[in-house]
Amino acid sequence: MTGHSPTEPLADPGIATAEDGHVILEGPGGVAVTMTAEAAIATGQSLIEAGEQARKLAERE
Secondary structure, eight states: OOOOOTTSOOOSOOEEEEETTEEEEEOGGGOEEEEEHHHHHHHHHHHHHHHHHHHHHHHHO
16 A cells, blocks of 8 residues: 555656557556557547646646
8 A cells, every 4th residue: 555545646657668569557556557559549648638738727726
């Protein structure tokens, strides 16, 4: 157990690697997700868009 609250945003980035035609995303606290290449690309694009939106909202505050 990391002692991290599940509702508290994490500041550490995840690390993605490619293995056997799949993408493994390892995040803080031992979180790991394996995805197809297509799912990883779509997730990455979605994360970038959401991150940019969140940054803009935070700058307004």
